[in-house]
Amino acid sequence: LVVGWWLGVARVTAPIPGAIPMVANVAAGVALLGLGVWTGAARGPRWIAAAAGVVVAVVGVLTVGESLIGSTWHGLDQLLARDPGPPDSPFPGRMAMNTALTFTMLGVALVLLSIRRLPGVRQVLGVLAVALAFGALRDFVIADVALSGLRVTSWTQASPLTALCTIALGVAVVSADIRVGWAKVFADPMAGGRLIRTLTPGIIALALVSAALTRFLLGNEDLRPYASQLAIVFLVGVAFVVLLAAARRATAADQERVLDREALATSERMFRLAMAGAPHGMAVERLDLGFLTVNESLCAMVGRDEQWMLSHGFPDVLHPEAIDTDRAVRDLLLVGDSEYNIHEGRLVTATGDSVWVEHSVALIRDEHNTPLFYVSQFQDITAARAAQAELLHRAHHDPLTGLINRGQLEDRVTDILHHQQRRNGVAGLLFCDIDNFKTINDTYGHAVGDDVLKATARRASLAVRSDDVIARLGGDEFVIVLPAVRDLEAAVAVAQKIRAAVRVPLSIGEDHVIVTLSVGITLAGPGVDADWLLSRADAALYQAKEAGRDRIATADGEHIVVIEPG
Numbered sequence: 001l002v003v004g005w006w007l008g009v010a011r012v013t014a015p016i017p018g019a020i021p022m023v024a025n026v027a028a029g030v031a032l033l034g035l036g037v038w039t040g041a042a043r044g045p046r047w048i049a050a051a052a053g054v055v056v057a058v059v060g061v062l063t064v065g066e067s068l069i070g071s072t073w074h075g076l077d078q079l080l081a082r083d084p085g086p087p088d089s090p091f092p093g094r095m096a097m098n099t100a101l102t103f104t105m106l107g108v109a110l111v112l113l114s115i116r117r118l119p120g121v122r123q124v125l126g127v128l129a130v131a132l133a134f135g136a137l138r139d140f141v142i143a144d145v146a147l148s149g150l151r152v153t154s155w156t157q158a159s160p161l162t163a164l165c166t167i168a169l170g171v172a173v174v175s176a177d178i179r180v181g182w183a184k185v186f187a188d189p190m191a192g193g194r195l196i197r198t199l200t201p202g203i204i205a206l207a208l209v210s211a212a213l214t215r216f217l218l219g220n221e222d223l224r225p226y227a228s229q230l231a232i233v234f235l236v237g238v239a240f241v242v243l244l245a246a247a248r249r250a251t252a253a254d255q256e257r258v259l260d261r262e263a264l265a266t267s268e269r270m271f272r273l274a275m276a277g278a279p280h281g282m283a284v285e286r287l288d289l290g291f292l293t294v295n296e297s298l299c300a301m302v303g304r305d306e307q308w309m310l311s312h313g314f315p316d317v318l319h320p321e322a323i324d325t326d327r328a329v330r331d332l333l334l335v336g337d338s339e340y341n342i343h344e345g346r347l348v349t350a351t352g353d354s355v356w357v358e359h360s361v362a363l364i365r366d367e368h369n370t371p372l373f374y375v376s377q378f379q380d381i382t383a384a385r386a387a388q389a390e391l392l393h394r395a396h397h398d399p400l401t402g403l404i405n406r407g408q409l410e411d412r413v414t415d416i417l418h419h420q421q422r423r424n425g426v427a428g429l430l431f432c433d434i435d436n437f438k439t440i441n442d443t444y445g446h447a448v449g450d451d452v453l454k455a456t457a458r459r460a461s462l463a464v465r466s467d468d469v470i471a472r473l474g475g476d477e478f479v480i481v482l483p484a485v486r487d488l489e490a491a492v493a494v495a496q497k498i499r500a501a502v503r504v505p506l507s508i509g510e511d512h513v514i515v516t517l518s519v520g521i522t523l524a525g526p527g528v529d530a531d532w533l534l535s536r537a538d539a540a541l542y543q544a545k546e547a548g549r550d551r552i553a554t555a556d557g558e559h560i561v562v563i564e565p566g
Helices: 002-011 020-040 046-069 076-080 097-114 119-142 150-156 160-174 183-187 191-218 227-277 296-302 306-310 320-334 382-396 406-422 437-444 446-463 488-503 530-546
Strands: 281-285 291-294 340-348 354-365 371-380 427-434 469-474 477-482 506-508 511-513 517-524 552-556 559-563
Touching: 046 097, 097 119, 097 160, 119 160, 119 191, 119 227, 183 191, 183 227, 191 227, 281 296, 291 306, 296 306, 296 340, 296 354, 296 371, 320 340, 320 354, 320 371, 354 382, 382 406, 406 427, 406 469, 406 477, 406 530, 427 437, 427 446, 427 488, 427 530, 437 446, 437 511, 446 469, 446 477, 446 488, 446 506, 477 488, 488 517, 488 552, 517 530, 530 552, 530 559
Parallel strands: 517 552
Antiparallel strands: 281 291, 281 371, 340 354, 354 371, 427 477, 427 517, 469 477, 506 511, 552 559
8 A cells, every 4th residue: 555655646646637646546555455454364475565565664764865865866766756856956856754754664564564573563663653644744734834844845744645544554553463562552451551542642632732832933944844743753652652661561560460359359269169168167267366257067066156156256166275275376376487287176065065176277467477367277086086095095905894904004013113213112013813713714604704804803993092003914813003002011901902802792693603812912122123023923923822822922022921811
C-alpha cells in the first residue's frame, strides 16, 4: 500500500490531469493492501512481505539521507520519476521528510512482522510512524500557509492523504498481533491497559497544544518547518515508550497480585476441603487460643458441637495436666525457635473423660514475620497408648498371676540394692516354692494348678507391704523382695506371715487343698548384686526342701540354717 500510494500519487500520476491520479492511487493501494493482508495472514509466502518491507525501508532511508545533507543529485526517487521540485526551489522534488521517515519505520516493521520477530520493536516503530504522520496531518489542519511554511518549502510536508494512509498503516502494524508485544498492553483489561488508555488522550492533547504554541510563537523565519514538528513527535514517542513501559510494569504487578489472590484463594479452598474431610481433628486458633475454625473430627473427638467449640477456646478442651506443656510449646513457636512442634497431650471430653492425642501445632506468620494464628492437628492415640501399655505390661509381667517376671525382677532388685546401699540399709529376699505342686497338677489337672498359682500370688501379695516386691519366676517359684528389713528375724517373720496366708485351705469342688511353701531367705550385704542374692536365697530354698519341705531356711553368708515348722 505504501509503494502503491507513492507511485500512484507522488510520482507516476503526477503529470496526468483529472481523476486518473486518484483512480491509479486507489487501484495500486487496494492491490498492495490485498497482498499485505494475504502474506500477513500466513496464507501466502512471507518473503513477499519481507521484500516489500526492505524496498520501502531502503527508499525511505535514501530519501531521508538526501534531505539531511541537502543533496541535489538525482537519487532513487529521481530515477523513478522526473520531478523538478517546487517553483523557484534549488532542490529537486523528492518525498517529504515525514513521509520518508514513516516509510523507513513501516518498512522495518513490515520485515519484522513477516518474520514474526521482535513484536515490541515493530509496534514501537508503528507508534512513531503514526505520531509523525499525525504531526504532518495536524499542520494541514491547524496551520495556514504563512504559519506552516508551505508557500516556500512545501516539499518538507507530507500530503494529508499520505498522512492518513500512513496513520492507518501504523495502526495496522501495532494491532497486527494484539496478543503480543506492546499492543498487548493497550488491550489488557488490567492496570497497565487502564493506565495507558487513560493517559494516551492527554499525551495527544499535549502534543497538539505544544505544536500550535511552537508555530505561533516561533514562526518559520529561523526554524525549518519540520524541525519543531520532529522535536514534538520525538518527545511524544518517548512519552509513549515510557508510558508503555510503566503500563507493562503496572500490568505485571497487577497480574502478580491477581495470581497471589488466586493462589491464596486456592490454598484456602484446599485447606478447608482437606480440613473438612480429614479423619483426624483439626483446628485454627487465634493467638489468644480461641477457636477460629474446627472440623467435625475434632468435635466428635471431644463430644462437642461446632457452635460450642467456636464460642470457647483450646484451654477449655485441654486436660489440666497438659496446660504447662502446651504453653511451653507455644512460647517456643512465638520466639521463633521452630516452625512447628509435635508432642503428646490430653484433651477432655464433654463427659470428663481423657483422650490422649498426638498434637501437631504450627504458628502461621505473615510476610513481615508477624504471628497470625495457630494450626493444630490432633491424632487420637488413646487406643495406641493402651495397646502399648498392654504390650509393655505383658513384657514385664507374668500373664497368669499378673506379677512381675524374672527380667523385671532383676531390674527392681538392682534398683533396690543401689538405693539401700546409699542409705546403708538392709534388703531381704525370700525365694518361695509351692510344695508338691506337681502332685496337685497330676491329681486335679492343670486348670486347678493354675488356680492354685493365682490364689498363692494373690494371698502372698496381700500379706506383704505395698513397697515390697513380689514376682513369679516361672512354674511354682515366687520371689519376694523386702526393700527395708532390720535383720533375718524380721525377714523370717514376713515369711511366716506369707506361709500362713497361703496355708488357708483352697476349695476345689468338694475337696479342700492346703498349699504349703518352702522358703529360702537371705539378706543383701555390702557389694552384693541381684544374681548373688538370688543364688543365695535359692541355695537356702534347696536346703529347706531337702529338710522335708514346708520349712524356712536362712542363708547368712555361707552359713544356711533350716527352721523347723512349729
